[in-house]
Amino acid sequence: MLYVLQPGRLLTAEGESFVVREDDAALLRLAPHRVDRIEVGRQIRLDEAALDLAAATDTVLLRTDGWGRALGRWTPAGSGRARRQLAQAAVVLDPARRLELARSIVEGRILSQRTLLKRLARGRKGADFTAGVIKAAPRLRRMARAALLNPRLDTPAALMGQEGEAAALYWPLLAASLGKPEFFRGQRRRRRGEDAMNVVLDLLSGLLARDMEVALERHGLHTGFAVLHAAEDGVEALVYDLMEEFRAPLVEACALALFGRRALERQHFESWGDSWRLTQEGYGACIRGYEAWVARPVTGQRSNEKMLWRGVMEEQALAYVAYCEDGVAYEPYRMDY
CATH class of the missing domain: 1.20.120.920 (CRISPR-associated endonuclease Cas1, C-terminal domain)
Incomplete structure (x- = not known):
């Protein structure tokens, strides 16, 4: 599980990894197989690359209000079962x-x-x-x-x-x-x-x-x-x-x-x-x-x-x-x- 909560940080994707950045520095790189859910706080930026990688790897991505309540989520397509x-x-x-x-x-x-x-x-x-x-x-x-x-x-x-x-x-x-x-x-x-x-x-x-x-x-x-x-x-x-x-x-x-x-x-x-x-x-x-x-x-x-x-x-x-x-x-x- 990945939590990105510090205001001002960016969640993006580079290659086949999720990347958390602050200013010009990469703070964390994480392969999708190591995470099945990502939660981001209200003042976190995220870009299309992160959304695309989440969709391609069946990773649930949630935006929260900073106190644990979910505001919305990006989820994989349905299983069709x-x-x-x-x-x-x-x-x-x-x-x-x-x-x-x-x-x-x-x-x-x-x-x-x-x-x-x-x-x-x-x-x-x-x-x-x-x-x-x-x-x-x-x-x-x-x-x-x-x-x-x-x-x-x-x-x-x-x-x-x-x-x-x-x-x-x-x-x-x-x-x-x-x-x-x-x-x-x-x-x-x-x-x-x-x-x-x-x-x-x-x-x-x-x-x-x-x-x-x-x-x-x-x-x-x-x-x-x-x-x-x-x-x-x-x-x-x-x-x-x-x-x-x-x-x-x-x-x-x-x-x-x-x-x-x-x-x-x-x-x-x-x-x-x-x-x-x-x-x-x-x-x-x-x-x-x-x-x-x-x-x-x-x-x-x-x-x-x-x-x-x-x-x-x-x-x-x-x-x-x-x-x-x-x-x-x-x-x-x-x-x-």
């Missing part, structure tokens, strides 16, 4: 198959929340947080099992309600683990900038969403056809579906580490009316933290081989394809304890 997308649409239109798949996704999300809390509690003795996790863990396990098997949870809306009940246990404990109420008050409020932790979670979620979108599109899936989140014009609902099982290990765990290791402190945030937002330095710290996090090796559940996190996302995209096309049972990604 009409049969695959028809099979995907057939699942969405079949209430039984849609519910089966949605159940697996919610189960995976709740189990990963439980595992993250247990990891955070490991080695802590006598703390209120540890006692809270010991009490909550069995409840979260029962909620995950109910998401998979309870006949009363028979619609995507009901399953999202079950996820909401699990979240009511999860977020206060996550805040207790952080132990910095000035940064996080224990409630997840998306896109409001209510506190520092919510700002960081929003940014990291955006990075994860773009990674997931690339993985899904690479394998010809339609990102608007989903089973848990409702299909709406202009909404990448499938991206949000498959992000669920990765939020705890990649977004929430990474955010806690950034604060815990003091890569993020008060000076990395500024007030914006009644809300918070990251400074440029804070934004850079989040990107560096996320990229280091997803670059760690992890064992893929399908292959049982070591790979990077983006490889695991690709595995899950292929598992989704296998369910839609061949009826192979879908197993969500579950964190290892």
